[in-house]
Amino acid sequence: MINGADTAFILASAGLVLLMTPGLALFYAGMVRGKNVLGTIMQSLTLIALISLEWVYIGYSMSFGPDIRGLIGDLSWFALRGVGTAPSETYATTIPHTVFMIFQCMFAVITPALIAGAFAERVKFSAFVVFSLLWAVLVYNPVCHWIWGGGWLAKMGVLDFAGGLVVHATCGVAALAAVMVIGPRRGFGQTNFMPHNLPMTMLGTGLLWFGWFGFNGGSALAADEVAATAFVATHLGGMSGMAMWTIMEWIRLGKPTTLGAASGAIAGLATITPAAGFVGPNAAIGIGLVAGVVCYLAVNMKSRFKFDDSLDVVGIHGVGGITGTLLLGVFASKTVNPNGVDGLLAGNASMLLTQLIGVVVVCSYAFIVSWLILKLVQALIGLRISEEAEHQGLDYTEHSETAYN
Template sequence: MNVADTSFILVCAALVMFMTPGLALFYAGMTRSKNVLGTLMQSFIMLGLISILWAVVGYTLSFGGDIGGVIGGLDFFALSGVGMDTAGSPADNLPHLLFMVFQCMFAVITPALITGAFAERMKFSALLVFSSFWLILVYAPMCHWVWGGGWMDEIGALDFAGGAVVHMSSAAAALAACLVIGKRKGHGKDPFIPHNLPMTLLGAGILWFGWFGFNAGSALAADGLAANAFVTTHLAAAAATLGWLLVERIHSGKPTTLGAASGAVAGLVAITPAAGFVTPMAAIIIGAVGGVACYGGVLLKSLLGYDDSLDVVGIHGIGGTWGALATGVFASIGAEGLFYGNPAQLWIQFESVVATWVYCFVVSWVLLKLVDGFMGLRVSEEDEVRGLDVSEHSETGYQY
């Protein structure tokens, strides 16, 4: 066990944990005031629900002994054999419990990301059921495929910190949810104006802060690779913020606060799969292109007619996909991409992107249909008009 690495990853795990409340603020500020608590709750509850499921079954399905390249075995069921030393840990410099809880924080935020797609209209009870099965049937297999010795790992797909595992998987599920649940009442007719953009900007700042633990921590050591991931993460977010605001200024006439917050997150998403594989200058390119591409991705929902309330597909889907492909182009640290004489890596990245979108979308769509059939996914029209704060939680976010 390396004491310096252990100290560093303990801090990184706490940073990633803090991202989920940050995401809650980022999302909640973009909703109408009658849904602020319901939106906050949909993210915050994942700290409770997913953490317990991860400890009991999610971790072992992700990092247990490989079964056919598809799923992990039950070696670590209920944290059996997961102790304070390095025995059995995929990172032999860290206590096994630390590696487990660091990965737990990734598992927590991923289903929370999905909630932005159906904000303001999904039952809380249905969310809990869907998220529980989604962790087991979608997230755990994806995590095993990429990081647990599964088939994507075997073919050499590069995903440093979760472009496929976290962002594309949640975006595919978000798209399925938009199609199954349907549009918000009044969508396309009534104004859906963010009620608290300062809250959203605060949430974006917390996400940016926590993302250093997300990406730099994925080096699993306090070393130069972690430093590189830290720098590439920051520069990509900075470039994407500027890229988003530039194209927003050209397209709509003025740069906005919401655009700055969205652009920052777009850059953070785009650099996630590449953070440890690319140089800082490549990260600036990845971030800038990511900001522009995600702005275009957000516009797609109007063209295609689906109601992605808080732009999960446009930012996490487009950003994660671009980042995965860009890794195959710009990788030069620990692996070589297209620009460094290895065009095969770009093809491998493309295969991983297609497989992620297809698997996660299909399984998520089936799960949503099943939950809808058994208990209904959506609140009643009356409850939607009243707002989820009162109808689902008997509370109000603001007292006037």
């Protein structure tokens, strides 16, 4: 039977997750140069339309449709055929099936948008659109089915409460592939690519943090004690990640920065995501503190490899998602979520091994397929804008607009 409170909660959560995509647009746009602001925003906003259409026609059915050998959902729900207002027999039995579908749609929208931060300021809009569509079909949908759609990793016991693997790890390793294939911005290592508007980035941080309560809390799929657990863990993970990153930066550079605080918050939120509904407050704080250290070190390692990950997608989302997925195998406790499992600290060492297998499989698959998609798009239409266009900026050359007079 449909529960009104659960339905209202998931509808509100879906709206919060949608808000994260414009929030991400502002978060990213503040960190690029002024000539690339609108081009950066456009990449996120466009995916609201593009991926939603893909989700309605094939994405939802591929991700959550009837299982084919644990690998993918069939297309029997093409164009949402059979997805009505009655509850789903498989996924969420107290809310309309359409509500579950639209909630999951918002996750599909923001995931490829996250990747765009890695190659900001240098990719053609047409190439971005083609890449994002292919990536959603060939990477996001299969991985989503493996873990959330009853696929083979779910049957193995791999857990991901709200997207440490499905969202953050996949976009992080895809970002790494993109950085390697596309190459650095012109002037990288010689030009100081300073953020043009950090207040805009801080506004984006706030919107992302606010939306994350729907991202993680809504993943309980009911207005219950698990949602409460996830809501509290989300805030504690985010705030402790921000605190630790600020401390690390203060010690290393002598001064804390607003960009560091924002980065730490997003790192903590990304890292707590896979574990949010399975751990208590103290474990959530611990996971956030680890995120502040690990993600800070990862971001600062990119210069050694000469990788131009423009907006730190690999170090924050990729490393954060992987770290959180593994720490779930350490801190998970049935006393927090009776429907979950115990982790290493509760005496179940095998859970950590299961999570490690999930990380290796998902990251390997996402990296290889992302690499192949990038090479295909590069061969067909080219990935990079011209040198002159890069000098003038995406706003004018790709969209005939300027953010500022």
